[in-house]
Amino acid sequence: MTGSYDILIVGIGGQGTILASNILGESCLIEGRQVRGAETHGMAQRGGSVESHIRIDGQYGPLITPGQADLLISFDLLEALRYSHFLKKDGKIVVNRHLVLPTSVYTQKLAAPTEEEIIAALKNHALCLLDADRIATEAGSPLSQNVVMLGAASKWIPLKPETLLESVKRLVPKKTIEINAKAFGMGRAAGGKN
Amino acid sequence: MERKYLLGNEAIAHACLESGVDFVCGYPGTPSSEVIDTLRAQPERSYYLEWSVNEKVALENALAAAWCGVRALCTMKHVGLNVAADPLMTSAYTGVTGGVVIMSADDPFAHSSQNEQDTRCYAHFARVPCLDPGSVQEAHDMIRSAFELSEEFGLLVIFRPTTRICHSKGDVELGPVVAGSRKGEFHKDPRQYVVIPAHTRVLHKKLNEKQPAIRKRLVEKGFNRYEIRGKMAIIASGIASSYVQELLPEGVSFMKIGAYPLDEEWLGEFVRKHEKVLVIEELAPEVEETVRQVAGGVPVFGKKNGYAPYEGELSPAAVAMIMEKAGFLKKNPFVPSVPVQNLPVRPPILCAGCLHRGAFYAIRKVFKDAIYPSDIGCYTLGLQLGVVDTTICMGASITVASGIAHSGETRDVVCTIGDSTFLHTGIQGLMNAVYNGANMTVVILDNRITAMTGHQPNPNTGLTACGVETPPVSLDAVCRACGVRFVETVDSYDLTDMVNVLQEAKKRTGVKVIIARQMCVISARRAGVKRGRYTVDPDACTGCGTCVRFGCPAIEFADEKARINELCSGCAVCAQLCPVGAIIREGKK
Numbered sequence: 001m002t003g004s005y006d007i008l009i010v011g012i013g014g015q016g017t018i019l020a021s022n023i024l025g026e027s028c029l030i031e032g033r034q035v036r037g038a039e040t041h042g043m044a045q046r047g048g049s050v051e052s053h054i055r056i057d058g059q060y061g062p063l064i065t066p067g068q069a070d071l072l073i074s075f076d077l078l079e080a081l082r083y084s085h086f087l088k089k090d091g092k093i094v095v096n097r098h099l100v101l102p103t104s105v106y107t108q109k110l111a112a113p114t115e116e117e118i119i120a121a122l123k124n125h126a127l128c129l130l131d132a133d134r135i136a137t138e139a140g141s142p143l144s145q146n147v148v149m150l151g152a153a154s155k156w157i158p159l160k161p162e163t164l165l166e167s168v169k170r171l172v173p174k175k176t177i178e179i180n181a182k183a184f185g186m187g188r189a190a191g192g193k194n
Numbered sequence: 195m196e197r198k199y200l201l202g203n204e205a206i207a208h209a210c211l212e213s214g215v216d217f218v219c220g221y222p223g224t225p226s227s228e229v230i231d232t233l234r235a236q237p238e239r240s241y242y243l244e245w246s247v248n249e250k251v252a253l254e255n256a257l258a259a260a261w262c263g264v265r266a267l268c269t270m271k272h273v274g275l276n277v278a279a280d281p282l283m284t285s286a287y288t289g290v291t292g293g294v295v296i297m298s299a300d301d302p303f304a305h306s307s308q309n310e311q312d313t314r315c316y317a318h319f320a321r322v323p324c325l326d327p328g329s330v331q332e333a334h335d336m337i338r339s340a341f342e343l344s345e346e347f348g349l350l351v352i353f354r355p356t357t358r359i360c361h362s363k364g365d366v367e368l369g370p371v372v373a374g375s376r377k378g379e380f381h382k383d384p385r386q387y388v389v390i391p392a393h394t395r396v397l398h399k400k401l402n403e404k405q406p407a408i409r410k411r412l413v414e415k416g417f418n419r420y421e422i423r424g425k426m427a428i429i430a431s432g433i434a435s436s437y438v439q440e441l442l443p444e445g446v447s448f449m450k451i452g453a454y455p456l457d458e459e460w461l462g463e464f465v466r467k468h469e470k471v472l473v474i475e476e477l478a479p480e481v482e483e484t485v486r487q488v489a490g491g492v493p494v495f496g497k498k499n500g501y502a503p504y505e506g507e508l509s510p511a512a513v514a515m516i517m518e519k520a521g522f523l524k525k526n527p528f529v530p531s532v533p534v535q536n537l538p539v540r541p542p543i544l545c546a547g548c549l550h551r552g553a554f555y556a557i558r559k560v561f562k563d564a565i566y567p568s569d570i571g572c573y574t575l576g577l578q579l580g581v582v583d584t585t586i587c588m589g590a591s592i593t594v595a596s597g598i599a600h601s602g603e604t605r606d607v608v609c610t611i612g613d614s615t616f617l618h619t620g621i622q623g624l625m626n627a628v629y630n631g632a633n634m635t636v637v638i639l640d641n642r643i644t645a646m647t648g649h650q651p652n653p654n655t656g657l658t659a660c661g662v663e664t665p666p667v668s669l670d671a672v673c674r675a676c677g678v679r680f681v682e683t684v685d686s687y688d689l690t691d692m693v694n695v696l697q698e699a700k701k702r703t704g705v706k707v708i709i710a711r712q713m714c715v716i717s718a719r720r721a722g723v724k725r726g727r728y729t730v731d732p733d734a735c736t737g738c739g740t741c742v743r744f745g746c747p748a749i750e751f752a753d754e755k756a757r758i759n760e761l762c763s764g765c766a767v768c769a770q771l772c773p774v775g776a777i778i779r780e781g782k783k
Contacts, residue, residue, distance in 0.1 A: 012540065021363070025199030029365055035199060037363035041224060041306075041648075046572065047747050048542035060440035061433060062362040065511045067531030078537065085531040102540040103747045107578075110538040121534065 004036075004058040005158050006068055010083045011075030012100060013040070013050045016146040019171065020073065021052040023150055026167035027159045028056055038062035047103075049079055056158060072125075073153050075132070075145070076100055077118045084122060093125050094153040094191065096132040096145065128152055130190045139186050140179035147172070147180045151187020161188065196368045202330045202359045203228035205366045206297065209337035211236070216264035216292070216374035218243040219252040221618065222647035223271030224306035225360035226299035230269055231648060234659045240373035245650050245659040248588070248618040249274035253281045253296065257350070260290035261387065262378030265341055269297040272313050273587060277619065279316065285350055286320045287397035288386055292376065293344035293351070295337065300356045302476040302507035308570065308587060310505055312477035313354040317454055321401055323408055324352040324454045325417065328435040330364035332452065338369075339415060346411070347404055356476060358433045358507065409457040417453035420464050426522055427468040429485060431475040437513040438474055446522060451481050462488030472496065472520045476508050495520040544575045546748035547725075547763030549686040549712035550610075550639050554581040555744060555771065556692035557608055557637060560700060564606040567594040569620070571612035572646045573639050579745055581610070589619030595634045596627040606700065607634040613669065614644040614652040621672060628677040628705045635699045635706045638669055639686070641714040649717060673707045680706040687712055689770040715763050725764025727780045730756045734776035741768045741777065 007024065009017045021037055028035035036058035040050040053064045066086050072093045074080030080095040087093070097115075105112045113121075119129065130152050136145035147168055154161050165184050172180040200208070207229045210218070218241055220230050234243050242259075246252035249270040256268035270278065275298040282296070298316070301307040317324030325340055327333035333355050344351040385393050412418055420427075424445035430438040431451035442448055449464055465471050465488055473482040473496035482496040495501045501520045503512075510528070517523035544551050550573040557566070558581055568574060568582040569591035576582045584594050595609035611620050616638050627634060644650040651657045656666040673681045680702055682695045692710065699706035713723065730741075737754040746768060748761040758768075758777070769777040 013542065022199065025363055025365070029197055029199050033365075035363075035365050037199075038358060039201070039361050039363065041228070041361045046542040046545060046575070046646075047540075049540040061436040061510060062358060062364070063437075063509050065509065065528050066533075067529050078540070081534050082537050082540075083533075085533045101750065102538050103543055103745060103749075104540070105538045106742045106749070106751045107745050111536070112538045 005056040005070050006064040007054045007056070007071045007073065007157070008064055008069045008083060008086050009052040009054065009073045010079045011050055012079065013046055013048050015075045016143070017050055017052045017075065020146045020150055021054050022171055023147075023164065023167045024054045024056070024157070024159070026171060027163045030163050030166060031159060033057050034059055036060070036062040049082060051083065071153060071156050073149055075149065077115060078102075078112070081113070081118050081121055084125070087125055091125055092128070092156045093122055094128045094130070094149060094156070095122065096149060097129050098131075098133055128191050130187070132187070135186050135190055136183055139183035141176065144176070144180050144183035147183040148187035148190070151184040152191030154188050155191050197365050198368060199363060200330065200366050201228060202333050202355060202362050204232050205330050205334040205368075206337055206355070207232035208368050209334045210267050211371040212369045213338050213341045214265060214372035214374045215267050215341075216241050216376050217256060217259040217266040219246045219255050219266070220269030220297075221246055221249045221252055221274055222644050222650045223274050223299070224647055225301060225357040226269045226271045226297060227647040227650065228360070229297060230659065231650070239660070240375070243659055245652065247653060249278040250281060253278040253285070256294055256296075257281060257285050257290065259378060260292040260294040262292070262380045264292040264376045264378045265374065266292060266294045267297065268294065270299075271307065272298055272300045272311050273308060274298065275313055275316055277588065282316065282320050282350070284389055284394075286322050287389060287394055287401055289348040290344060290350060291348070293341035295340045295344060295351050295353050297353045297355070299360050300354055300477060302356055305357050308585065310477060312480065313352060314454055314480045315478055317352045317354070318480065321405060322350050322352055323347070323412065324354055326354050326432045326452050326454070327359055328432055328450065328452060330359060330362055331366050333359050334366050334368070336417070336452070343411070347408055349404065356433055356507075405455060409455050412453040412455075413457050413460050415453070418449070418451050418456065418460075420449035421447060422467060423447045425469045426471070427464070428472045428474060428517070428522060429481060430473070431481050434474045434476055434508045434513065437508060437510045438517075440510055441514055441517060441523065441527070443523060451475075454480065456481065456484045458484060458488050461485065462490075465489050465492050468492060470495065472501070472517065472522050474502060474508065474513060474516060479504070541578075542575060543578065543745070543747055544572060545715050546746050546761040547715040547765040548572070549641055549710065549714070550576060551579070551744065551746060552686045552689060552765065552767040553610070553637060553639055553692060553710040554579045555767070556689055556696055557581055557610070560693055560696035561606050561608045561635070564608050565598055565603065567591045567598065567607065567609040569609075569611040569615045571615055571639070573610055573612055576610065588615055589623055592620050592623035592627060592636055595636070596623065596630065596632040599632040599634045600630070608637065609634065610637045610639055613638060613640040613642060613654045616669065617653055617667065621676065624673065624678065624705065624707070625676040632705055633703050635696070635708065638707060638709045640669060640709050640711040641717070642666075642711075643714050643717055645714045645716065649714065669709050678705050678707045680704070681709070682707075683709040683711055685712060686710040687765050687767055689767060715765070719763070725766075727758065727762040727764055728766060728769055728777050729758050729780045731776045731778055734774055736774055736776070738773060741772055744768055744771060
């Protein structure tokens with residue numbers, strides 16, 4: 001509608017969705033583009049389902065409307081499915097092949113879909129599935145999985161990969177720049193060039 | 195000029211630096227907390243800064259500083275303004291010399307709150323100006339004007355962002371930082387500062403006389419503005435104005451409201467130029483009521499005739515539906531998109547290793563059939579463990595407990611309250627309960643930090659907001675000073691001790707206080723505390739489910755056996771409650 005490219009990043013509180021959103025925001029600044037975002041803070045972060053909205057070239061409000069997102073980046077399989085209705089018809093998904101069942105499944109004996117069922121359902125969209133934990137560990141630290149995810153998603157993000165990499169370097173702790181730069185490259189390779 | 199990608203609250207904090215703020219105080223509350231957290235993290239500070247014990251205390255401090263001529267910022271969440279309402283109402287009469295900005299952040303949809311009240315109603319009630327930003331950039335820009343307005347009219351100014359401003363991000367154009375340089379000096383003037391009836395009557399009249407000039411000034415400042423584009427008009431305020439702008443069709447006029455009180459003459463002129471008007475705003479129909487007063491025969495669409503909701507938060511999709519329903523949008527551009535049904539929910543949950551979980555478990559074990567009033571904090575999540583029966587507002591656990599105890603209810607009453615909440619407004623309730631002879635047990639869940647809002651220190655922490663060491667308050671001594679005879683401090687991770695002390699309390703009459711103490715597990719992790727993980731011996735596990743019902747996110751259950759995942763922080767409470775001793779320290783078998 002307004003020509004913004006809308007990215008929804010989802011996961012479980014504490015997984016580092018906010019750093020991923022900051023890297024995208026910083027990249028927009030570098031390229032001189034407008035950007036809007038919205039995040040979950042406060043009590044909802046305590047192990048709950050969290051979402052970050054980022055609208056590249058956004059000029060108005062920060063919220064993405066269900067059915068309008070161009071790209072969904074999910075740190076967890078179940079959360080990818082929970083938010084998949086935010087995608088537009090030709091929207092894309094980048095998802096970490098990792099499933100944390102909510103505690104409610106154990107304490108209230110709720111039914112949960114299996115990994116295979118979730119992946120089958122996500123395949124309605126162009127899907128990039130990767131083991132970000134493993135790749136991040138290989139890059140040097142499991143904490144770099146959010147950068148791995150961004151690397152994999154970069155093929156679909158309308159920002160130059162060099163810009164994204166520059167933002168990664170600016171925003172991660174100094175001691176971890178090398179690891180994260182590697183994580184970005186490995187994530188990008190895992191995501192394929194499209 | 196510099197552009198940065200900032201959180202709304204960070205942009206607001208930066209604007210305070212640009213305004214040369216001299217005095218900063220407040221009480222943490224989502225979504226307002228990051229403003230002071232940003233200001234206290236500045237490497238160099240030319241201003242005084244404190245986390246106050248509650249919002250009333252904060253506002254009175256800010257007011258006094260401004261009486262001495264300095265610029266003061268006072269932050270809180272919307273419900274905090276209820277606590278600060280007493281000084282607010284009368285300080286509008288006394289006025290200020292230095293600028294005072296009260297940031298009271300509203301939370302439509304109650305993302306992290308107990309209600310959806312609207313701060314704009316307080317501004318209206320107190321007759322002070324209120325600024326209501328529609329974007330992160332505007333929030334930043336308004337702060338600078340807010341201090342100027344406050345000084346121009348000698349009145350406190352309320353700044354009211356909402357969650358979608360505070361926790362939104364955007365590319366923000368920032369100005370240069372100005373060091374606060376004012377030195378406070380109090381000039382005695384009893385007619386201004388001593389509100390005996392003879393003085394206050396005069397002050398009330400002065401406050402009312404300021405109003406017309408304020409209304410005009412807010413229009414001149416450009417906070418309230420319009421563009422005439424046709425015969426229909428939409429009037430929107432706050433973040434809702436950005437949603438409307440994204441959808442605004444050709445030929446529909448638009449008025450953006452960003453400040454109150456509204457200039458009725460100016461508003462009426464605009465409304466009467468149109469054939470129909472739609473008002474879109476979150477929470478109370480604050481703008482809509484004024485529009486209706488001035489509309490004459492022009493039909494007005496909004497909350498009052500069912501076109502827009504009174505509750506919840508708006509979104510582009512919700513605004514499109516309202517516009518379509520009221521005939522302001524021919525075709526809704528958004529196709530309905532339904533979420534996948536029946537997925538297991540993932541609500542927020544007490545962390546793995548949270549000190550509160552052990553305390554809640556012990557309370558349930560000892561007081562099986564009791565009433566459990568609770569309070570505001572992470573521990574409200576004890577609801578999931580069946581140990582939270584009431585939550586109303588800060589400090590209301592102890593008072594609700596004494597009310598129930600005196601009502602004739604025969605079951606035991608055991609309430610829970612966090613350390614920060616106890617110091618905020620819990621002490622008066624405790625004093626009252628002892629004074630009036632209630633029979634009840636109070637468990638102070640003491641993690642020595644205000645955890646839920648982002649780990650702000652409080653008088654119990656031993657550090658000020660700026661990290662200076664300070665003598666920590668003794669909760670034990672406070673309780674004893676209130677007249678409590680039974681005060682015991684226990685380690686929340688030590689189930690045996692917790693249970694024994696609770697049993698002891700159960701036997702006694704009067705008010706009993708148990709201080710259940712441990713570090714917040716997040717603070718412990720940041721401080722580098724390593725306890726070592728626990729694991730389930732699958733040969734010993736009988737699959738009874740006792741540990742699973744404990745509700746820790748580190749405990750899973752598969753193939754008829756419990757299993758501990760990597761979230762384990764080593765609190766060992768589950769090891770103590772396993773009936774067959776199957777939970778053991780990792781590597782200890």
